[in-house]
Amino acid sequence: MLALQGAFIEHEEMLSKLGVESFEIRQKNDLLRSFDGLIIPGGESTVQGKLLKESGLLEPIRQLILDGLPTFGTCAGLLLLSKRIENDARSYLATMDITSVRNAYGRQLGSFYTEESFGSIDKVPMTFIRAPYIKEVSDSVEILATVDGKIVAARQENQLVTAFHPELNDDLTIHRYFTNMCSGE
């Protein structure tokens, strides 16, 4: 669990409901422990991105992802994994071949809740908070969910991203999907 800023405790609680152990990564030393997957939580991408760079975590984590570490980014995490952010010159881990749009639904008044299908699963709750969406994906990216024609969940091999926050609802679908990725599915 990347725990630089944002809603990481909510993800930890979801994992513990699935009987999965987690620990928090704040500094380079934390990477010495062994782990099967990484979650990059929601929060502010500018804050997390800056702390990633200055803590020296950016390059080692980038390498781990390129080497195949199962990684799940929600909201700000999606932006940190994006190769391109359309309305922001900054890029961070840039490991996933997608172009995203930051604050794509506007300010807090644009935040919303809906239910849509995720892959083959119907009616998954989706909470969008000042959320991004994905504008373009390369051929190697599988689109897992769309809302009103906008891509809001996708997977590229070991990387999973959602523009919404599955950690804010009780539904464990998405976290179960990710833990399955971690055990090699």
Place this chain on the structure above:
Amino acid sequence: MSENRYELNENLAQMLKGGVIMDVTTPEQARIAEAAGACAVMALERIPADNRAAGGVSRMSDPKMIKGIQDAVSIPVIAKCRIGHFAEAQILEAIEIDYIDESEVLSPADDKYHIDKTKFKVPFVCGAKDLGEALRRINEGAAMIRTKGEPGTGDVVQAVRHMRLMQAEIRRIGSAAEGELFDIAKELRVPYDLVQYVHENKKLPVVNFAAGGVATPADAALMMQLGAEGVFVGSGIFKSGNPEKRAAAIVKAVTNFTDAKLLAELSEDLGEAMVGINEQEIELLMAQRGE
């Protein structure tokens, strides 16, 4: 589409956790704050320290000034309205502010009633000195709570007192017998279901930040160790010698609040801290505004 605005507003506060919200008075300061790692900025005309010095009535900021700050940064923008001044809040909602702080830092507009925050789509954060105040604000619709502390002083003692008091009351309710909760609700002047929530979950139903008098990385770490989920820094940054460096250091202190070695490094060479005034030297206790 069914949606619960209040829940979405609580959710935004969850995204701010582990972060630092900084007071700014110009677009330039807002950009400095964002670059230093602020998770949100508080747009206001005068920081609390200057409000104290200037005296007089302090009100909501000029919407044009707030819009300038909204255009300057990509992170959430918060603005203050006076306690009870729902018309100021309506104006802030009309310019699509991300969060409204119904704040004791401004002159109260109503000495009896706070704003009925359930009437708004945008979220509110409110200050509290103790658990009763926090739960009363939540009952009125606040989606986030912060300690009142004593703004504009650079003295952390009141923020510490308020946070300790809240945590102590949460522990007391957490260990109370079920049958005692009715009386506690009466004592705190809050609805029973909020007391029951605290009893079951041993925490506030919404995110709780520290505010009022935080001036150094050590202050920020102290508040986080006392149970704050994030920190507001008001006058402490732009009243100090080197705002960029101090702001960035406080951000890192909040992320790494238990790592004393790193905190030592972060506390080096920050230049002059805000001079500050001691609690006993203050004539106006802002924390006493709005119970």
